[in-house]
Amino acid sequence: MQMQNHMSAAWKRAAVAAAVVIASAALVLALFPAEGSEAAAVGGLSVDVYDQDSEDYGSLAYMNEKLPRSLEPEEWTLSDQGFWYGLSSGSSAGSILTYSETGASLSDIRGDIRARLGLGSSDGFAILQVMFTSSYGASATVAVEKDGVQTEISGSDRASVTVGGGIPLSTAMQHACIFTVGSSESCDIRTGSVSGTYSAEVESGGYSISAQTFFARDFVKVSGTVADASGSAIEGASVSYASAGGRTDTGTVSTASDGSFSFRVPKGSTVSLTSVSCSGYTFPYIPQPGTAISDTALPEVRASEKTLWVTVSDAGGVPAAGVEINAVWLIQNASSDDPSMYNKSAVSGMCSVISATDSSGRAGISYTVPKGDTVYLYVRAVSGSIYTFQANDGDGGILDGLPKTEGSPFPSSLLEGNVLWSPSSSAEIALTAVESSVSVSAESSNGRPLRDATVSAVWYYQTGSGSPYAITDDPSTISTAIAAGHAAAVGPTGAGGLTSVVYKVPSGLPSGCAAYLVISFAGFTAGSPRDVYSFSVADIKAADSSPSGIPDLASGKNGTAVLSGTFTGVALASDDAAYKCSGTLAGTMPQGASAAVSYGASQSSMADLIVPASDGTFSFYVKAGTSATVTWATVDGYAFSNDRFTTAAAFADFTYSSEVSAVPSSFERAVPSAIGAYTVSGLPSGAEALFAYTVSGAGHRASFTSDGGSLRFSILGWEGDAVTGLSVSSEGYYMSASGADYTAHAIVKKQIVTYASQGGALTRNNTVPNISLTVYCDGTQYAKVSTGSDGRATASLPLTAGLKYVYGDYTVTDRVSEASDPFDGFLSVNLYGLVDTETSVVVHARFMAVTAATEDQAPTSVDLIPVQEISAKTGSEIRLEAPDMTGFRFSGWMLDGSLVGTDAVCTLPVTADMDGKAVVAAYSAEPEDSGSGIDPAALASGCWE
DSSP states (O other), X not given: OOOOOOSOHHHHTOOOOOOOBTTBOOEEEXXXXXXXXXXXXXXXXXXXXXXXXXXXXXXXXXXXXXXXXXXXXXXXXXXXXXXXXXXXXXXXXXXXXXXXXXXXXXXXXXXXXXXXXXXXXXXXXXXXXXXXXXXXXXXXXXEEEETTOGGGBTXXXXXXXXXXXXXXXXXXXXXXXXXXXXXXXXXXXXXXXXXXEEEEEEEETTEEEEEEEEEOSOEEEEXXXXXXXXXXXXXXXXXXXXXXXXXXXXXXXXXXXXXXXXXXXXXXXXXXXEEEEBTTBOXXXXXXXXXXXXXXXXXXXXOSXXXXXXXXXXXXXXXXXXXXEEEEEEEOOTTOOOGGGOBOOOSSOEEXXXXXXOTTSEEXXXXXOOSXXXXXXXXXXXXOSSOOOOOOOBTTBTTTTSOBOTTSSSBSOOXXXXXXXXXXXXXXXXXXXXXXXXXXXXXXXXXXXXXXXXXXXXXXXEOTTOOEXXXXXXXXXXXXXXXXXXXXXXXXXXXXXXXXXEEEOOBOOOTTOEEEEEEEEEEEOTTOGGGXXXXXXXXXXXXXXXXXXXXXXXXXXXXXXEEBSBOOOEEEEOSSOEEEEEEEEEESXXXXXXXXXXXXXXXXXXXXXXXXXXXSEEEXXXXXXXXXXXXXXXXXXXXXTTOEEEOOOOSSOEEOSSOEEEEEOOXXXXXXXXXXXXXXXXXXXXXXXXXXXXXXXXXXXXXXXXXXXXXXXXXXXXXTOOEEEEEEEBTTEEEEEETTEEEXXXXXXXEEEEEOOSSOOOOTTSBOOSOEEEEEETTEEEEEEEOOTTSEEEEEEESOTTEEEEETTXXXXXXXEEOOTTSTTEEEEEOXXXXXXXXXXXXXXXXXXXXXXXXXXXXXXXXXXXXXXXXXXXXXXXXXXXXOBTTOEEEEEEETTEEXXXXXXXXXXXOGGGXXXXXXXEEESOOOSSOOSBOHHHHHTTOOO
C-alpha cells in the first residue's frame, strides 16, 4: 500500500542514535541472514512511540532545521538526510542528531514536532519511529503493524516504506522512519487507540530484522520502602525494577531519607524488583507482587543487617563532620580477665561503616551480631588533620591500659573517642573528640559576611620579658615539657561568612607564661571574586617584644583575633566596607535563570553566581567605592530585556532601579557559520593532524588524515564567537605557522658535536665536552641539547631553516655547519672564543731503545735517559728533539702506539687527551757506521743539556 506520509522523504530517512525513553522500549526479536550473504546489511533496530505527553524524547530524530546553540557546530553537517554527526571531520560514518544531544526543553521538542507535522500549538499527536542501520549504502524496506490487527493499519495488513541507501559510505549508516499514528484519515497508521504493541520488520540485502514495543498512555505509581533489619529507614539504596505486561519496562530509583521510593509503569503491568543494593547492607529476600497492579504499594524490603548510629562531636558538643569510624567485634574469653586475651575474630558476625560522619556529625554502622555469650562492638573515631581522639588499640590488646571492672576483662570506662557497645544497648552511641571549637566569621568593616576566606590558627606563649614564641615553632625556648596543643581551621568561610577553628589548649607552660590562640585572616580561596577585600593582619613574631603582651601586638589589626582563657566566637573584619545591591527579575520566571557578578574596575574572570528566589528577587554585596557588572546567562526560549548592567559605585545599600525582565521569546535556533579556516601542508598520505582549540571558553579537539595534499579545516561557531588557543600537531612533525596556514616539517634525529678552533677546522683533538645548547624554533624554545664528555650529543630536530642555536647568552646559529670527515653527518658548533679551551696538561717525553737479542737474553725496552715531564696548555705546541745516541739509531716519535713523526725534531699540538701520556723517541740497538753520537751514560749523569 502507498502510505499517506506528511513528512518529507528526507526526514523519513533521518538517522538517530538509540536511547532509552520513558514512553517507549525496544526488543530485538530476530535477525535472519540470507543464504550465501557475507555481511549483515541491516541491524540496530528499535521501535519507539511518542505523543504530546511523553516526558522523554531523547532518541527522537531532531526535527528542526536549525542547530541549538548548546551544540558544538563544527561536529555536525546539514544535508538532505538531516543533521549528520561526524561527517564534517572526515568520518566515513555517522548518525543523525537526536534530541538527547541538543539539551532542548520538552516544550521546544513538542513545538518542533507540531511544526513538522503542520499542527497547532495545542494539538495532540502520536508518532512511531523505526530506527536501524544499513551497510554499504544498501536500500531497506520497513514494514510496521499494531497489535497484530491487520485491518487497523491504513486499510491494509502492513504499512511499509522503502528507504534509500542514503550517503554511500563504507560502514553502517543509521536511518529512521517516522509515521504518524491516530484515527484521522491522513495518519500513516490508523487506529482508534494509540496504546498497544507496535512491531517493525526491516529487510535489506537479503537480511531481515524485527523488533516491537508497547506504548500506553495510562500509567500508575508504584511505591515502596527499604529498611534495615530493625525497621529503620535506609537512605540512598538503589532499587531496580522491571514491569511485564503489554510491554517491558526497566529502571532504577534511589530511596529518600525516609527509605521510600516510587516509579511509574503502564497500568495493568506486573512489577518485579530485580535488585536492591546499598553499601553495608545485604537484601536476601525481595518480595514481589503476584498480580497486575493499578495503584499499589509494594511490601517493605528489609536488609539482613541492623544499623548502629554514631554521633561524633567536639569537646564542646559541636557536631564533627568528616570523621572516619572504625568498628570491630570482640568476644570475651570467659577464662581470663586479661584484656590482651580479647578475641578479635568474631565468627559469623559482621560490621561495616557506611561512611564518614556527615554535616550533623552522624555516621551509620551496619551489623549482624556474632555468635557468643558475651560480645561487644568496639567503636572508635579515627584521628585526622582536624580532630584527634584518645584511642587504645595497640597490638597487645585493643583495650590495654584501660581500667577494668573487677572480675571482668572489660573496662569500667573508656577514653574519649572510644565506645565498647553491647547489642543489648541503645542503637545510638556518641563519641567525643579531644578538641573544642570556636566559630570564626569573616566580614566587611560594616559587618557584611564575606565567603571564601581562609584563616590560620597558631598557639603562642609569652615569656616574662614579653618575647612571643609560636609553641609549634620553638617549645624548647621555655621548657621541653610544653605540649603543643592543636589548632586547625575546618575550611574557608561559607555563604554566611562563617567557619570554625578546632583547638586544644597546650599544657606544660611554666608559671607566668600565658598561652594565646592567634586566629588570622590568611587569604581567599583560588578564584574567589572577594580578593578585592583587604585585611590588616598582625605579625605576632615581630621585633616588638613589649611586656604588655601578645594582645597588644595585635591591637588595631582587625584581621587578627587573640584568644586566651575563655573562648568565644570571633570576627575578622576587613579594612573595606561592603554594601548590598538588591534587584528583581520581573516577568515570567524562567527555570534555571542565573547571573554572574564581576566586581571592580578590572572585571576579572572571577565572578559570583547568583540565582534569584522564587519571587524573582536577588541580591549581592559590593565593595565600597566599586561597581559590579551583572550578566544574565542565556536561557533557551527567553530574552532578557536588560541582560547585562553595571551598577554605580557603591557607598550605601541600594536597589538597582531598572528591573531585569525575562520575556519568553519565539522558538528560534541560530545557524552557525565559519569563524576560522585553516590549511595544513607538507604531511604525507596517511599522517594524522590534530587540531585543539577553544571557542567561547569550551575546549575542542578534531583530527584529520592527510591524503598527501593540503588539508583544509573550518571551525563553525555563533555570532560573536572567536577561536583561541589553536594548536596544530602531528606525531613526528613540527608545525610552523604563517597566519592560518600551517606547514609540517619532519622531525629527524641529528648528531651534534661542539668544538673550539680559531681556524674553524674540526678535528678529533679540539672537541669541547659538556656543553649545553638551547634550540629555538620560530622564536619558541624547542629543545635542550647537552654534549657528553666526548663533545657529542644526539637530538631530534625539525627539518626547517627556522632553527636558532643559543649557547649561554650567545646566539651561535652562524657557527653551525655540516661537519666533514671524521664527523660526517654531524652538525658542528664552533665555540671558539666563547669557551675556555686552555687547560694545563703534563706530557712525558721518553727516549727508549730495544736491545738486540742474544743467545741468553730476549730483546728488552729500556729508557736511555730519565723520563722528562713537560707542562703545556691545550691549544699550544711542544717541541721535542731526539739526540744522536752512541750505539743506537733513531726511528721516530710514537704517541698512543701511532707514529707521529720521523724527524729528530718534532712539533706537536697539545690537546686535553694528551694529559699524562708519553711521547716516545724510539731507538733501535743497531749502531751507525760512523760510531758518532752522545753516550747515553753521559746523558743519564746530567752531562748533556
